Amino acid sequence: MSKLKPLKALAQIIFVAVAAAVMIGALASTLCSAAPTSGAPPSKTDSTVSTNSVAVKAQASEAAPPVLKPQLTGAELYSMHCNRCHPERYPTERTAAQWKTIMLHMQVRANIPGNQARLILQYLQDNSGR
Amino acid sequence: MFGLIMAGCVIGLALPLRVAAEVSEADFNALKDTVQKLGEQVQALQQSNVVQQQTHEQDTQQIQQLQQKLAETQQIATNAEQKSIEASMTQPMPRQPIDEATVNHNFMMLGDAEFQYAKLAGQHGAFLQADFAPIFLYRGGDNILFEAGFDTTLANNAPGNSGYTTTFNLSFAQLDYVMNDYMTFAGGELILPLGTYTERGAGWLNKIPDNPLAVDALLPGSGLGAELRGGVPVGAAGKSLNYEVYVVNGPGSSDTTGTSGSAGNLDLGGNVGVRSDGVTANLHGHPSGGARLGFFMPFKPHYDLELGISGQSGEWDDAGDHLWSAGVFDAALHLGPSFEAKGEYILTRYGSDDLGTHSQQGWWVQAGYKLAGLDLELPIINNLEIMGRYDSLHDVYDPNNNAFDFKTQRYTVGYVYYFTNTLLFEGDYEFVNSNDPSQADQLIFQLSLGF
Numbered sequence: 001m002s003k004l005k006p007l008k009a010l011a012q013i014i015f016v017a018v019a020a021a022v023m024i025g026a027l028a029s030t031l032c033s034a035a036p037t038s039g040a041p042p043s044k045t046d047s048t049v050s051t052n053s054v055a056v057k058a059q060a061s062e063a064a065p066p067v068l069k070p071q072l073t074g075a076e077l078y079s080m081h082c083n084r085c086h087p088e089r090y091p092t093e094r095t096a097a098q099w100k101t102i103m104l105h106m107q108v109r110a111n112i113p114g115n116q117a118r119l120i121l122q123y124l125q126d127n128s129g130r
Numbered sequence: 131m132f133g134l135i136m137a138g139c140v141i142g143l144a145l146p147l148r149v150a151a152e153v154s155e156a157d158f159n160a161l162k163d164t165v166q167k168l169g170e171q172v173q174a175l176q177q178s179n180v181v182q183q184q185t186h187e188q189d190t191q192q193i194q195q196l197q198q199k200l201a202e203t204q205q206i207a208t209n210a211e212q213k214s215i216e217a218s219m220t221q222p223m224p225r226q227p228i229d230e231a232t233v234n235h236n237f238m239m240l241g242d243a244e245f246q247y248a249k250l251a252g253q254h255g256a257f258l259q260a261d262f263a264p265i266f267l268y269r270g271g272d273n274i275l276f277e278a279g280f281d282t283t284l285a286n287n288a289p290g291n292s293g294y295t296t297t298f299n300l301s302f303a304q305l306d307y308v309m310n311d312y313m314t315f316a317g318g319e320l321i322l323p324l325g326t327y328t329e330r331g332a333g334w335l336n337k338i339p340d341n342p343l344a345v346d347a348l349l350p351g352s353g354l355g356a357e358l359r360g361g362v363p364v365g366a367a368g369k370s371l372n373y374e375v376y377v378v379n380g381p382g383s384s385d386t387t388g389t390s391g392s393a394g395n396l397d398l399g400g401n402v403g404v405r406s407d408g409v410t411a412n413l414h415g416h417p418s419g420g421a422r423l424g425f426f427m428p429f430k431p432h433y434d435l436e437l438g439i440s441g442q443s444g445e446w447d448d449a450g451d452h453l454w455s456a457g458v459f460d461a462a463l464h465l466g467p468s469f470e471a472k473g474e475y476i477l478t479r480y481g482s483d484d485l486g487t488h489s490q491q492g493w494w495v496q497a498g499y500k501l502a503g504l505d506l507e508l509p510i511i512n513n514l515e516i517m518g519r520y521d522s523l524h525d526v527y528d529p530n531n532n533a534f535d536f537k538t539q540r541y542t543v544g545y546v547y548y549f550t551n552t553l554l555f556e557g558d559y560e561f562v563n564s565n566d567p568s569q570a571d572q573l574i575f576q577l578s579l580g581f
Contacts, residue, residue, distance in 0.1 A: 072368050079431035080368050083464065086580065087551040088378040091358040101269040105277055108331065109306065111361035111372030111424070114311025 074123030077116050085111065092126035099124040134157075141406040165547035234271055241265045241279070242334030244271040244578040251571040258574070259285035263333055265302070302352050312361040320357050323374040323422040324349050324440050325458040337498055337515065337546050339556055339576035343538060344476045344492025349456060350398040353378030355417060364547035368428040372438075373421070379416025379456045380444035380481075390448035391483035396447075398454075405448065417443020418454070451531045452481035468503025472496055492523040498546070515546040517558065552580040 072080075084087050094102060099121060105118040241264035265279040286294050304318035321329045327336075327345050329377040337343030359389035382401030383390035383571050389453045390413065403412045422444030428434035436522040443455040455478065462472040473495030502512040521540035544558025557575045 004507040030399050051445070061335050071366055076431050077368060080434060081430055083467070083555070084426075084436070084462065085436070086335050087548070089551065097236050097240055101238055102240070104269055104273070104275045104306075104308065105240075105267050106358070108275065108277075108306045108316065111359060111363040112375070113363045113370050114308070116363065116368070117371070118360075 072116075072119070074119035074121075074126075078120045078123050081110060081112055081116070081120065082106075091124045091130040094124070094128060096125040096128045099128055196506050207500070224454040228486065235422060236267075236269045239264050240267065242578060242580045244334065244339075244576055246339055247575045248574040256286060259283055261333075275306040275308075276304070277306065278303035280384045311360075312362050313358060315358040316359060317355075317453040318356050319352050320349055320376060320378065321352050322378065322420065322442065323359070323376070324420065324442060324456055325367040325422075325476065326436075326438060326462065326472075327460075327474060328352075331472075332530065334554070334580040337517050337554075338496065338519055338542060338544055338558055339574045340560075341523045342474070342492075342494035342519070342542060343495075345474070345492060347523055348476050348478045348490055348492055349458070350381060350400075353380065354400065355379060356558075365423075365431040368426075369535045370426050372426060374440075375421045377417045377419050377444075378441070379412075380409045383445040383447050389483065391452055391481075393480070393482035393485045393488050396454065396480060396482075401446070414445045414450050416445050416450060418442055422458075424460075431463055432467045434459075434462075434464050441552075446480060446481075451483075454478070466503065470498050488525075490523075490525050493519070494519060494521045496520075508549075512546045515548070515554075517544045518542065518547060519544075536566040538562065538566055538569050540564075540569075546576070554578050554580075 031053070075113065079088070091099070103117055103121040105110065107114065135318075155325055175205065176314065176517065242261075243262045245253065245260040246258040248258040248401070256439045261281065261283045263279065263281045265277060267321075268276045281297070281301050283298045283299075284294060284298045284299075300319060302319050304316045307315045309315055323329055325345070328340065328349070328351050331342065353376075355376055357376035358375055359372075359374040360374075361372040363370050379401045381396060381398045383395045384397040387512040389395065402410070404410050405413065407416045420440065422438055422440030424438030425435055426436045439457065439458070440460070441457040443453055446452060457477045458474055460468075460472075460474045464470050473493065475491075475493040476492045478491070479487060479489045494518070496518045498515050500515045504511075506512065519540075519542040521538070521542070523536070523538045525535060540563070541561040542558050544556060547555040555575075555577050559573050560571060562569045562571050
């Protein structure tokens with residue numbers, strides 16, 4: 001047993017080092033790709049809201065300069081909230097009536113304000129599987 | 131006609147008498163007949179001409195009417211074409227649910243199912259458990275929802291005992307009434323919002339097959355009571371303040387010997403049980419109160435930070451002399467669709483007859499990176515997420531050994547392979563560093579399906 005202790009400690013050190021390197025690298029690459037650079041064209045991830053289900057165009061268009069929007073769209077709110085806890089679900093996976101029930105459940109579970117929940121529901125129902 | 135006759139007369143008078151005398155009566159009659167026929171023909175021609183003129187006028191009127199109708203038809207066609215173009219340029223009407231007009235309730239089942247294979251250090255590997263955890267939802271209108279979650283598990287009893295054990299638990303069962311956009315009332319068996327892991331991270335939602343040590347050891351998962359909860363938007367960029375305030379029966383004592391205040395008798399599951407006199411009853415008279423306050427800050431889709439603080443406090447022993455209290459700080463960060471990090475710090479404290487005030491604490495931090503973020507365009511790599519977690523748990527009471535100084539640190543590295551967005555194959559290896567003999571390194575694989 002005592003012979004295994006150094007190996008175990010070594011494995012833990014390697015684990016911590018590898019995990020830290022992966023996380024720092026991932027964080028750095030993510031931050032670099034997310035940070036807008038002046039004069040550079042908008043990146044793919046900046047112009048398009050990528051989801052597991054559909055590629056949803058964000059309102060920040062490719063050509064126009066960024067402007068303050070009066071209200072977020074249902075697709076944007078969907079991308080903000082649903083990915084917090086689970087992989088995003090395809091809108092076509094459920095019918096419009098089922099989405100209404102699920103969104104009521106999620107509004108309660110994730111404490112989503114009612115007006116935002118309605119916009120998300122409208123987006124899901126507009127793209128639902130009948 | 132009359133003109134012709136007059137012309138004839140004039141000619142007759144003008145001719146010399148000698149000539150007139152030479153015309154016989156027969157010739158005169160023949161000429162007369164000819165003149166009469168000519169007169170009749172002229173009259174017939176005049177009548178025919180009148181009829182033709184009338185017909186021409188009628189035809190002209192009909193042509194004018196037809197031309198007018200043609201112009202009107204062309205105008206109508208032009209208007210219809212214009213309207214069609216305008217209609218095609220407008221946004222399509224949003225689809226409406228086909229059954230909402232007549233049906234305003236709905237029943238459905240969500241949930242998850244898993245099975246695990248585990249290899250503990252010093253043991254043979256084996257299939258550890260199968261789990262089926264359905265959630266039933268019944269929507270009774272626009273703002274009423276009943277939801278209940280069950281958890282059925284078949285697990286082998288290694289390493290402690292032989293054979294298998296089947297358990298069936300009601301994880302939660304609550305009636306939700308959405309009072310307005312910012313507040314919901316919930317009553318029943320509630321998932322306690324001490325941190326966010328139990329509500330939003332357990333089961334299929336977690337990307338590592340087992341729970342953080344501190345969550346399992348230090349916090350109650352659910353409680354019978356009532357709750358107000360909701361979210362309030364802050365600004366127009368999606369930020370929101372979210373909250374829960376609740377009262378539940380709270381922890382109790384598992385005592386049956388009359389020493390309910392002993393630290394080892396703490397029962398986080400609830401205050402209803404068997405008293406020392408053998409009667410099943412409420413073990414203490416005052417419910418526990420708790421709350422959570424969180425702030426969700428999205429920067430843009432898939433980029434957000436949420437911070438929360440929560441706590442609960444209440445009596446736990448039969449006499450009501452001691453409090454059990456917990457405080458949790460939670461945080462979750464998303465930087466793009468590929469990177470996620472979350473964690474909690476948990477501190478609990480309770481009084482007891484035999485050990486005085488006793489404190490326990492633990493924390494965990496977990497991060498994952500989806501390799502699709504590297505844009506390698508490789509099918510298998512694109513479906514992989516690399517996971518890591520650090521766990522710490524300090525001072526968990528062990529009634530069998532009457533020991534209070536267990537310290538456990540656990541390092542976990544693993545992966546998630548996404549067959550689909552709901553079918554996940556997870557695997558991880560856990561390095562354990564602990565003075566608790568029940569803790570050991572292990573390898574776990576899990577196939578999980580969310581539905």
